[in-house]
Amino acid sequence: MNMNIGDSKALGFGVFATGVWLFSMYFAGLAVFPFAAELSTISMLLAIALLVAGVAALLRKESWLGFFFILWSAASFASHGAAASGWLWFALALINFYLWLAAAKHGQETAVGLVVLLVAIDALGQGLSRVVGLDWAGFVGAWFGLAAAAAAYYVSAAVIVCPGGCNNLPLLRRREDPAQSGSAQI
DSSP states (O other): OOOOOOOHHHHHHHHHHHHHHHHHHHHTTSOOOSOHHHHHHHHHHHHHHHHHHHHHHHHTTOHHHHHHHHHHHHHHHHHOGGGOOHHHHHHHHHHHHHHHHHHHHTTOOHHHHHHHHHHHHHHHHHHHHHHTOOHHHHHHHHHHHHHHHHHHHHHHHHHHHOTTOOTTSTTOOOOOOHHHHTOOOO
């Protein structure tokens, strides 16, 4: 059995960016989908692609990345397009905030952390819009989603352009993990 699995970052962040971009365009009022079936079909396709990226990341022993992709695969499957519950969006916001903290603590690239933080703010806005009725929060959240999509496209493209790592590109330098360097700070 061949265990040489390609880097799942390009696929995962590319698919994630496309999904976030499409739904953020819809939530921001910049795109109209006349049929709910279109959104449901898009959600299912995104769920499958993100699941593949998540499993590939786990097989490469990249648990943080695998969890992120599988989380959004499940969310995409559960949401069935734009009809997602506000409480699902709140849960996604909370989980992504914790993922952002983990990314910052363990030296993930700045752009990856930025994607997670921006999408957490987007999810919080969507949750506030649906649960509390603050429509402006969903609109503002959608714009954060568009920014998250742009950052995710950047990460995906950077992985394709320099598969070995891109320390010379802005926002893609890995920060040193204090726990690994032996100089842990309190």
